[in-house]
Amino acid sequence: MSTKQNKQHTSDKKESQKTADQSNEQTVTEEVTAVLEEIIEETKPEKIKGEIVTLTDETNLLIGDRPYRIVMDYREGFNAEKLGERYSEVLSRYDYIVGDWGYEQLRLKGFFDATNRRAHPDQRIDALEDYLYEYCNFGCAYFVIERVGGKKEKNTQRRKKKKNQNRNNQAHIDEKKAPVESMRKQPVIKNRKPASNKTTTKTTEKAAERPTKSTSKKNFTIRQREE
Known part of the structure; x- marks a missing residue:
């Protein structure tokens, strides 16, 4: 075998070894990833769904330990067993729960009280008719329960x-x-002398300072010339 052939053989051997190493690394990585995913799925908490529903009388019930009363039961849509199966902890924050039937499946929707101005108008119970018209099957059975x-x-x-x-x-x-109003003092207004008095006073003072000119004429006699 020539030197050139030896070099080519060595090069091919290295490449095949490199490919094998890469495939082994990928296999190990995939195995580690699969194990991590299994661990994450096992540790992920499952959402608790379902609650025990107990009827205390014809209109009042308990969902767990939360008291509710049936406000409306259209076409006998209320079903305590299905309500308990479909109930979720998220619904506990609402004042009303509406359940409507479609294709033999119960769907639950929460609504706030009509006086709750912080809630969006679509999430208040006074928007129930719009919800039934837009999102529910026409003429479907439904019920409304109110949190007590x-x-x-x-x-x-x-x-x-x-x-x-x-x-x-x-x-x-x-x-x-x-106290602020009582402590306020009324302003004292000083009586000012009229401006005319000041003017008169100043004029009198100036007149006193000036030398007085005698306005009286000297008495003299005009003698008539004798003829």
């Missing part, structure tokens, strides 16, 4: 606290205003 207590009581306490705070602030402002 909880958030509404907190909102009422906040409003009372805010009103009391405003009253206290107003009383504090009134207290500050009172």
